[in-house]
Amino acid sequence: MQSCIATAQRVVVKVGSSLVTNDGRGLDLKALSRWAAEIAALAQQGKQVVLVSSGAIAEGVARLGWPKRPSAVHELQAAAAVGQMGLVEAYERCFKAHNLKTAQILLTHEDLADRTRYLNARTTLLTLLGLGVIPIINENDTVATAEIKVGDNDTLGALVTNLIDADALVILTDQRGLYDSDPRKNPAAKFISEYQAGQPELEAMAGGAGSSVGTGGMYTKIIAAKRAARSGASTVIASGREEAVLTRLAKGEAIGTQLTAGTTRIAARKQWLADHLQVRGTLSLDAGAVLALGDKRSLLPIGVAAVEGEFLRGEMVRCLGPDGREVARGLVNYDAADARRIVRLPTGQIEAVLGFVDEPELIHRDNLVLL
Ligand SMILES: Nc1ncnc2c1ncn2[C@@H]1O[C@H](COP(=O)(O)OP(=O)(O)O)[C@@H](O)[C@H]1O
Ligand SMILES: N[C@@H](CCC(=O)OP(=O)(O)O)C(=O)O
Numbered sequence: 001m002q003s004c005i006a007t008a009q010r011v012v013v014k015v016g017s018s019l020v021t022n023d024g025r026g027l028d029l030k031a032l033s034r035w036a037a038e039i040a041a042l043a044q045q046g047k048q049v050v051l052v053s054s055g056a057i058a059e060g061v062a063r064l065g066w067p068k069r070p071s072a073v074h075e076l077q078a079a080a081a082v083g084q085m086g087l088v089e090a091y092e093r094c095f096k097a098h099n100l101k102t103a104q105i106l107l108t109h110e111d112l113a114d115r116t117r118y119l120n121a122r123t124t125l126l127t128l129l130g131l132g133v134i135p136i137i138n139e140n141d142t143v144a145t146a147e148i149k150v151g152d153n154d155t156l157g158a159l160v161t162n163l164i165d166a167d168a169l170v171i172l173t174d175q176r177g178l179y180d181s182d183p184r185k186n187p188a189a190k191f192i193s194e195y196q197a198g199q200p201e202l203e204a205m206a207g208g209a210g211s212s213v214g215t216g217g218m219y220t221k222i223i224a225a226k227r228a229a230r231s232g233a234s235t236v237i238a239s240g241r242e243e244a245v246l247t248r249l250a251k252g253e254a255i256g257t258q259l260t261a262g263t264t265r266i267a268a269r270k271q272w273l274a275d276h277l278q279v280r281g282t283l284s285l286d287a288g289a290v291l292a293l294g295d296k297r298s299l300l301p302i303g304v305a306a307v308e309g310e311f312l313r314g315e316m317v318r319c320l321g322p323d324g325r326e327v328a329r330g331l332v333n334y335d336a337a338d339a340r341r342i343v344r345l346p347t348g349q350i351e352a353v354l355g356f357v358d359e360p361e362l363i364h365r366d367n368l369v370l371l
Helices: 028-045 054-061 073-096 109-113 115-130 153-163 200-205 217-230 243-248 265-276 287-294 335-341 346-354
Strands: 010-015 048-053 102-107 133-138 168-173 195-196 233-241 257-259 281-287 304-309 316-320 326-329 369-370
Touching: 010 028, 010 153, 028 048, 028 073, 028 243, 048 073, 048 115, 048 153, 054 073, 054 115, 054 217, 073 102, 073 133, 102 115, 109 115, 109 304, 115 133, 133 335, 153 168, 153 217, 168 217, 168 243, 200 217, 217 233, 217 257, 233 265, 257 287, 265 326, 265 369, 281 287, 287 326, 335 346
Parallel strands: 010 048, 010 168, 048 133, 102 133, 168 233, 195 257, 281 316
Antiparallel strands: 233 257, 281 304, 316 326, 326 369
């Protein structure tokens, strides 16, 4: 089997608290600089990498000199605020050694549940990747209370994978990968090198966290792989202590456990588009725009003659041809009022009319399903 990372263009790498903080003893700077060097090598090969790093709470607890992780929420939140400083400062230094800039992104569940905030987070992340910056993401633990928490960074890694349409998710942890039962409890546990993501029997194999430092254990990693597979991304669970783990995966070496997605990224997205959203408005296209969509191109404002309905940026609209037949559906990049002002105009005039440009196209081809 060849690792899916070999062909992946956009990869989310998640590193767990026990790895990042040396099992809670304090930041493992050697490990951080090793991953930075490997991610720099991936970037050199033209891959785009987003890092989701845990460890803020564990590092905060260590910095505050507390003997163990507290249970009171406000103390955990305070520890996260202290530890996050250390995390980003260390990552910035490690990536700087490879001439790479870093950016801190702290997300909450609400940022991903609210359509406008979701799109803003997506656009910002894609802009950073386009600029060659390495985004470093964590949950915004200081403001997220239990009810609005994503809760663990395996899930956050999967949500980010869906958010930016990544091709693959790599979850680095303190085990070689997935075994058919927790190897800390069962020394005879058998290693699983490949499986299809989302199969229910995987959930029975996975147990909880292995240390007091980690949060979700293997179970949240299996569920994360299932979520990532929904947008067509495969997941690799591997040891972050394995020599050159990321560069070897990128060469195609089968390390760790690969949980393979059943569909491709674009097919999964189009399926999701076709199945899930309510249609909020209608765009009437001219004949040229209908031909462009048929050629798998994006829909530009210039090809739209009229806009009907009230919709927000990111909502689903239907596209009609000049004969009134529905030719496509897609997620629109501008709300109805702004769309009305830019239709029939060349892309270059969007900024002059609106005062800003969110995206050059009205609907991006990845967000269009042809009917
Ligand atoms: N089936 C399994 N295979 C491998 N590890 C398992 C399994 N079930 C539970 N675990 C435990 O999950 C732990 C990794 O999860 P966790 O402690 O949350 O780490 P991280 O901080 O990397 O997210 C391992 O140390 C291991 O003890
Ligand atoms: N956001 C938390 C991490 C939560 C978490 O999921 O930790 P882990 O199971 O080690 O990936 C922190 O930075 O401490």
